[in-house]
Amino acid sequence: MLVNEEFEGQNRGEATMDSGKSDTICVDHRKDEELEGFIDLWKLMFGFMYSLGLRWAVELGIPDIIAKGGPESMLSAEEIAGFLPSPSPNIDFLSRTLSFLATRGIFSQTLQPNSPIKYGLTPISKWLINDTDNGGAKAGTFAPFLLLHTHEAVISPWYRLGESILSGSGFPFELVHGKLLFSLAESNPELGRLFNEAMGTYSKILVKDILAAYGDEFRKLEFRSLVDVGGGNGSIISVISRSFPNIKCCNFDLPEVISEAPSCAGVQHIAGDMFVSVPNADAIFMKGILHDWGDEECKKILKNCHQALSKQGKLIMVEMVLAEAGQSKSSWSEEIGGIRDMIMLSHQRGKERREEEWRKLLQSSGFNHYNIISLPSEPLQMSIIEAFPAHVED
Incomplete structure (x- = not known):
């Protein structure tokens, strides 16, 4: 705090008054801002x-x-x-x-x-x-997700972010491990188990909001086929199957993932590679798949989905749709979007996208119509994007 020259030598915060004259203290708020900045910096350093x-x-x-x-x-x-x-x-x-x-x-x-x-x-x-009495993480726990993202192998790429920015020689995770997170999880059983558990427990949290927002549309798929592409251990498609037992449900993922997936009544597990082909279906579901990849990889996946869909089929994606700069509903939602985008930058080759970016990706892959349905109660600001092939009128 600074005072004006008339108060030099006096104790801070004191003022004098004589007959007919009063003086005021001049506060320099820049000092307060500097102090707040220092405190915030200290918190960030040791976060x-x-x-x-x-x-x-x-x-x-x-x-x-x-x-x-x-x-x-x-x-x-x-x-x-x-x-x-x-x-x-x-x-x-x-x-x-x-x-x-x-x-x-x-x-x-x-x-x-x-x-x-x-x-x-x-x-x-x-x-x-954790609900350990029931043999594993309960629905609603974020513990496996926390353990994954504080794992030494997952944190270490942040030390190479500057190198990635300056040289453009690769993504941080690749610079450290020589491969992306998915590939490292495949070759590291302990990390792979943690990764699958983290994705599964988050899916258990997310699926409640998906069913609340999209249940009526799933009901329209009864006696038709639904494929969960990149469905992991089947945590989401199994809940959909139990909620709508007349839907013909399929969980599709890599062979090493499918081999560890538990059996579930009403769900068929199929092994394959979404970059090669996708099983034919009336509807294709993907949760948090495309944000892991760059635009060209996304187009390849989307085109395979387009080819696999029936004439009146549709694609159902659960992804984050970033708000335009300065238009977020709240400061914390904008912060979460930034965090998720940096996770993709550090761990994969992907990114979070704004609506215009999603529109371009979909249209370039043969999906001319789309709708966005927000999941307002979902803590990580996800949305449902339903997309229709060019020959289907929305």
């Missing part, structure tokens, strides 16, 4: 502590330990340590780390007189609870 701290908490099962006591459970670090897979955990380290994460709202903390600090769950950490 990795939160993401890796979250990873540590999930690996040790901290959200699950607290959740076992019920929705309002509050446990001390010592009580939490009693559930950890170690005979002598460091209680001080545990407490200090939990208190640090609580500063960001990841856990809550309370302190009563003559009692240790107790920690509870918050809306953030509740997304990380």
Whole structure:
């Protein structure tokens, strides 16, 4: 804070008054902005502590330990340590780390007189609870997604982003690993398992919004065929099949993915390569496939879909449609769009796209008509894009 020259030498914030005269303090708001900028910079510099701290908490099962006591459970670090897979955990380290994460709202903390600090769950950490009693991640958990995106192999490409920008010699993930994330997951069983689990658990969250927004259209497909291209372990198509048992459902993915996919009543698993061909169907469903690829790869996939569709068929895609610059519904939705686009830049050869970019891709691949249906309650701002071959009138 700066004061005008008449107040030099006086204590900050003090003013004098004499008969008939008053003076005011002149505040330089630039100093406040500089301080705020420094604090924001400090938070950004050390932001990795939160993401890796979250990873540590999930690996040790901290959200699950607290959740076992019920929705309002509050446990001390010592009580939490009693559930950890170690005979002598460091209680001080545990407490200090939990208190640090609580500063960001990841856990809550309370302190009563003559009692240790107790920690509870918050809306953030509740997304990380696993239903281990049922043999795996529950519908609604984001824990596998967090573990995937904080994996050392997934974080390391960020160190090569500058090289990618300056040289244009390749995507960061390729510079580090010599291959893209999909290919690395195929050759690394541990990463591959985590990748499939992460995609599957996110699909379980997403499918509820898809059915709520598009259920009537799926109902029109009864006694017709629907293929989920790049459907992974079949998590979405299996839910569609259970909801609409008269649809002839097929899950289509690479052989190594299909070999690990669980059997599901009403769903046929077919192995193949979407860059070569796609099974014939009345409708083709793709969730989060095209954002993984560049425009030329997308055109190849779309043309294969066009060729596989029946005369009155349609393509149903679930993708993000970026708002035009400055036209996002909220600041956080614009931020999420930027994060997702940077994930594609770092891990794959893809990108998130605006509506005009989607229109050009679809029209160049034989889909002249399309509709966009937003999923307003979906946390990651996805939309349904239904597209119709040129010979089908919308």
